[in-house]
Amino acid sequence: MLFDRLQTLALLQLGDSAYPAGGFAFSWGLEGLAADGMLANRSELDRIIADQLERRWASMDRVLLRQAFRAEDCVAIARVDRLADAATPSAEMREGSRRAGRALLGVWFKLDGPLSVAYRGLVSSDTRLGHLAVVQAVVGRDAGLSLEAAELVSGWTLVTGLVSAAVRLGIIGHIEAQRSQEAARMLLARLLEETPPPDALPASFTPFIDIAVSRGPLRHIRMFTT
């Protein structure tokens, strides 16, 4: 057998765009960049997806996910969650990350995931907690995923969320969306080949995306939370 069928089916379930965690509400800066004239076609979209993956997800979200996945208990997970909060200077980005994370955690709470149930108790008592990367680790543990599989589904749902947002914003069509996903798939696979050192600290450099998300409240009409 070339792959673990149960693990793969779990990945397909968690990575499905129909997964009921509200991922469709977030464009992670695409809407703002398009409004500010910095995103108009597939080539620019691919570059922004690459920035998101390389300069934020791989160096920050993935690092936090790995720490939370290995955390001994809910208290240790919460410590990583507070670090995620402190490491996100933009209020709009923090709010988006928490909303997405809490929605995902809510699904697994209803599915009776034991760690999700326990961690949700802490999240509901501290407004700083519930960031997406940390919750992806919690849910991945409940779903029986390996760390590598949890990372993969985290990176892939970011890609599908971005591409889906671009389609709904009218920046690309459905066929171009598949081309963008294919390019992003290659990049994600390359990034996953390299393992961050155990003592890696979360870091990012996505100034345009950060600014575009933070400028959200200045816009009169928005489709997306971020």
Add this chain to the structure above:
Amino acid sequence: MNDAAASDAARLDLSFVRRANRTVIDRRNFAWPFVLTRSFHVDPDRPDRLSVIVQTASGAIHGEDSLAQRLELGPGTAVCLTNQGATSVHRADPAARAVETVELDVASKASLEYLPEPRILFPEAALSQTIELDCAPDAYALIVDAFTMHDPCGGARHFRELESTFCLRRSGGEPLLMERTRLSRPDRSLFHGYGAFGSAFIVLPPAHDLGELQGKLAAALERIKGLYGAVSASPAQAGLSIRLAALDLRYIRQAFEKIRLIYRETLSEWIDGIRSENLSITETDAGHDARLEEPASVSHRGAASCERR
């Protein structure tokens, strides 16, 4: 930085205290390449604020430099610190990188403006810089940081590595805000045609309403051509975080100047408002209110003069 590295580093170590209603330097230690000459009280509206210009004899950061600064602001002091100009960061050998650490300790009711000029990263430059700010809950701070890139041959060669960290704590404890940038052999396309990047952090006591200040700053940044920026509320009600990208360094400088002016203006307004409010509140009514603990640094007005020690 570990202890060994810290002891090897060239140090600038200053502490400030409040004496006779003015801020003065209490401890002044520095070693090459740091140079510190006279400091000044030059602000007519804030005569107790001490303006300090730190100079470096080399005027640049070189490949294996290890630099450390420590500033301690005592209770009620007010300090504005900058340096002599934009700092070139020159190439480092493949196995080396320059390290710079800055520790800022701001005590109760003190006010710090830490305004270093931007870094100019040359081809093959490698720099790791850390700013650690520990700010008392009732203290104020404005911190800026920016970089641009320059290839003296007129080409498009970039720096090799940049790691830049800003960390905020309130009287020790877990970091409330930690912005860490890490770039290694960046591709030109990453910068989207922009040539300079910067951040500013305004740290305020939690009791302040940030909405109006945020609006003023956002409106001012919108008026600067060639600038793409945003102002956002920092984590843990610690103030405001500002992120900037600019076609050219001069737009970052314009933005920093606007931010500084609005920050000072707003701070003065708040303090005046608190003073008026304070007059109408009896001691019994007041209880404990962080807003009433105004920075002593803004409570005295008078003529500008040079520092006298």
